[in-house]
Each structure stands twice: as C-alpha cells, then as structure tokens.
C-alpha cells in the first residue's frame with residue numbers, strides 16, 4: 001500500500017514541483033488515479049481548508065496549495081475520465097450581477113475542486129439569466145452564488161427567482177455566501193444553504209447533494 | 214470663541230479635550246447621484262471638520278477615462294480598470310506585470326508630481342491658510358493595493374510567499390514613489406498625511422500577520438516617521454477585520470485609523486488601542502448605513518461610544534455615504550454623536 005502522506009504534505013505546503021513528481025510517481029507505481037485523488041490530493045486539501053478556517057492559513061497559502069492541487073489534478077484528469085470516474089457533483093459558481101469581488105468565490109471554488117467536485121466558474125457580474133443558461137448547459141447540480149455588497153445581495157434573490165420562473169429551480173441546489181450574507185437571508189430568498197467560509201462551503205455542498213431538498 | 218474645526222481635530226488627536234466630537238463625511242459619487250438634495254442638507258446641517266486641498270498634480274499622458282464611471286479607466290501607472298457602474302470604482306482584469314521577472318517595466322508616475330514645487334506648495338498653503346478646517350494631504354499612498362493593481366490580486370497574494378522573485382523589488386519601487394510623494398506634502402502646511410490599504414476580509418487578515426509585519430509594517434512606519442518629522446499627523450484607512458494588526462499600527466505611529474469597527478470586537482479594540490490612537494469612524498456600511506430605520510444608526514453610535522468614547526478625544530464621527538446608504542440613517546448618526554458630546 002502506498003503511503004500518501006508525502007503527497008498530502010505537498011498540497012498542504014503548496015509545493016508544486018513535488019506535487020507533480022509524486023503524483024506521477026504514484027501513477028508509475030501502478031496506483032489507480034481515483035486512489036491518488038482520494039488518498040492524496042483530497043485529504044491534503046482538507047487539511048488546507050481546516051487550517052484556513054482555524055486562522056492558521058490565509059489567502060496566499062490557500063492559493064499556493066491550490067496551484068499544487070491543480071497540477072496533481074491536471075495529471076489525473078484524463079485518467080479519471082477514461083475510467084469513467086464521476087466528480088462528487090458539478091458546481092456552477094459565480095459572483096452576482098453588479099459585483100466584481102471574486103476572491104472569496106475563487107477560494108470556495110478551490111476548496112470544492114479539492115474535495116472532488118467539478119467546478120464551472122461563471123466569473124463576476126453574472127446576470128440571473130446567464131446563471132440559468134449556464135446551469136442548463138453544464139448540467140450543474142449546485143449553484144454557488146457570491147456577493148460582497150449589500151446592494152448586490154438582492155441579485156441573489158433575482159437569480160433564485162429566475163430559476164423559479166424558468167421552471168428549473170427543483171433541478172439545482174443553490175447555496176450562497178459572501179461578507180454581508182447570512183443564513184437568515186438564504187432562507188428568506190429561498191436558497192438551500194449558506195456557508196460563512198470556503199471550508200464550510202464544502203460541507204454544505206456535500207449535504208446538498210447527499211440529502212434531498 | 215468656539216474652537217475651529219482644525220483645533221477640534223487637533224485636540225481630538227492629542228487627547229486634549231476637543232469641545233465636541235469632530236465630524237467627517239465621505240461621499241461616493243453614488244450618493245450624490247442618487248440623493249443630491251439629501252446630501253446637500255446633510256452637509257449643511259453637519260459640515261465636515263476635515264477637508265483636502267485642490268489638485269496640484271499634472272495630468273499623466275497615460276490617463277484615460279474616469280475612475281468612477283462605468284467602462285474602462287486607465288490610471289497614471291498604466292493600470293487598466295474595468296468598472297461596472299457609475300459612482301464606484303472598478304478592478305484591474307489584465308495586470309501589466311504578468312511575469313514578475315518584468316517588474317522593472319513598472320514606471321512610477323513621477324511626472325505627475327508638481328514640477329514647480331514652490332508654486333504648488335504656495336497653492337496648497339494658500340488653501341490651508343484660507344480654511345479653518347483640518348487639512349489632509351491629497352495624496353494617498355497604498356503600496357499593497359498598488360502592488361495588486363500591477364500584478365493582479367491572486368498573483369500578488371502568492372508573491373508574498375515567494376518574496377525573492379521580484380516581490381521585494383517591485384514593492385520597493387512603489388514605496389520609493391510614495392515616499393517622494395509624501396515628501397512634497399510634508400513640505401506644505403497640510404495638517405495630516407493620509408495613506409491606506411485594505412488589509413482585512415470580513416473575519417480575518419488577508420495575509421498572515423507574520424508576513425504583514427515583515428513586508429508591510431516597515432512601509433507604514435516610514436510614512437509615519439516622515440510625517441511626524443514635519444509635525445504632522447498620520448491618517449490611515451484599512452477595510453476589513455484588522456484587529457490583529459491594530460497594536461502594530463499604534464506602534465508605528467498611526468494617529469488616526471479608519472477601519473470597519475463593526476467587523477471587529479470593539480471591546481478588544483478598546484483594550485488594544487483606546488487612548489493611543491484616534492478611531493476615525495466608521496459606522497458600518499454593510500448593514501447599518503443601508504438600513505431604512507434611523508434607530509439602527511443611533512444604536513450603532515451608542516455601541517461605538519460605549520466602547521471607544523473618551524471625553525479627552527480619540528473619536529472622529531466619520532462614515533461613508535456610499536452604495537445603498539440611507540440618508541435618514543446618516544442624519545440620525547450625526548444627531549446621536551452630538552448627544553454623546
């Protein structure tokens with residue numbers, strides 16, 4: 001049995017070069033891509049998320065770990081696809097209309113990707129119609145909306161309403177986040193969940209795809 | 214004779230018992246666009262005690278557009294901003310320095326600084342002498358924000374962890390420009406020098422306090438030292454939850470700090486900094502100012518006063534009327550401060 005501690009450590013420390021080497025080495029030793037993902041990359045990223053939540057890691061450390069993760073994922077991706085390994089779920093993320101703040105949204109995407117989710121990033125200033133359209137095209141299971149301004153929070157409601165109006169609301173779970181957002185607000189606008197940070201966003205996403213609405 | 218605005222602010226900063234709490238209202242163009250009449254009334258009823266002098270800089274040939282208009286704006290460093298809406302600022306989407314090895318391509322805009330210093334100084338000094346208000350410098354050094362504009366936010370964050378690859382060189386180049394800028398302003402009769410950088414998210418510092426202390430604290434110390442060596446006050450703005458560096462800001466000599474008090478534990482801030490620094494606002498822009506209930510504004514003032522008020526000084530009643538703010542709540546905030554002192 002391969003010891004994945006070292007690969008996990010590369011992700012935790014954000015060591016890109018070693019992450020590449022070790023991922024390749026694991027494959028060369030005949031380990032299945034899915035095992036490398038589940039035992040190496042994902043547990044490493046889980047530690048990163050925990051450290052961020054505990055205030056030990058900050059944005060730079062998260063980003064450096066994400067770069068190492070992406071290198072590992074890049075190597076594994078074609079193999080995972082070839083062996084028909086499915087992501088935990090597909091998540092469409094984006095910052096709502098009128099808002100350009102994207103650091104938080106990007107961290108959420110990083111943590112989700114590092115937990116086995118597939119991410120489709122719609123970017124910033126995304127209109128409700130665009131979200132509906134992209135959700136359809138991508139077949140996303142979850143929509144993650146970010147807003148950092150009290151004035152743009154209302155666009156989250158518009159987006160939930162747009163899915164209602166389109167008749168596709170029950171096909172997608174919607175979670176929301178960003179500095180001014182709260183659980184109460186999520187409830188008020190009919191979203192399925194709220195998470196205050198990127199680590200909890202992962203738990204929320206898992207709950208949303210695990211349970212029924 | 215009642216104290217002039219300048220005396221009020223100075224006494225407040227020196228904990229020398231100002232007659233009343235000085236006021237400072239910040240306006241984003243958004244507010245004047247949405248509530249022109251209300252803004253006029255608010256300014257007439259509660260005039261600010263702090264001002265900034267007329268522009269004395271030259272226009273850079275690089276500058277195109279308006280930073281507060283929707284569309285594209287190019288600033289004097291050549292950074293291209295994309296803005297979604299009128300009345301607020303935009304963001305750099307394609308940074309100029311994609312590869313940090315190219316950091317030497319950054320040319321700070323020395324050409325915009327007054328070329329005939331004496332004339333510019335005279336103009337600023339005349340402004341200072343003709344007003345009773347406390348005058349802040351019109352410059353606002355922001356080494357971290359400038360670094361981000363040049364490199365993009367995420368690259369900038371990662372550079373902090375790999376400082377030897379050009380991060381320190383580029384930061385130094387930026388810092389030297391800002392020192393030159395401050396040198397001009399300290400040679401005038403303004404009362405204070407202002408600088409800024411947003412250091413917090415809603416719940417923590419953006420980067421580790423360890424790196425902040427290593428790379429950025431010395432820059433602010435330089436700004437404070439230069440400012441104090443000319444007997445002026447140092448004013449700083451920083452958004453987000455920054456309580457972990459509050460004591461450092463006191464230590465480097467910041468005299469007044471504008472920060473998001475409502476992201477932080479005010480009791481803790483009082484312990485760290487009350488009586489040592491002036492809390493230059495603010496009142497929460499996220500929930501309080503947009504509230505249609507003026508009582509929310511009054512309660513917020515009471516909360517700040519309960520923890521941070523000191524009759525000897527240390528509070529400037531400041532807030533920003535920006536996106537989504539409610540003019541009635543803004544009025545109530547100033548009214549309540551009048552009742553406190």
Ligand code: B12
Nearest residue numbers: 100101102103104144146149150177178197198301302414
């Ligand atoms: C950095 C910043 C900027 C940068 C943004 C750069 C970028 N690429 O994102 C710039 C300079 C461009 C900017 C611009 C403006 N900003 Co700004 N900005 C900030 C600041 C300082 C930090 C935000 C940040 O990046 N935090 C770091 C990340 C990691 O945290 P986060 O976003 O909260 O994300 C975490 C959680 O919220 C959660 N989360 C986030 N999204 C999601 C999504 C989902 C699905 C889930 C589950 C969870 C989740 O997880 C994340 C990671 O743990 C905040 C201060 C603050 N208190 O937050 C002000 C702040 C948000 N800005 C503010 C303002 C006013 C503005 C401007 C209007 C300023 C102006 N003068 O024009 C413009 C608006 C432009 C626009 N149209 O959007 C105000 C908003 C007030 C309000 N009314 O709500 C704030 C709160 C500052 C203040 N003093 O009040 N800003």
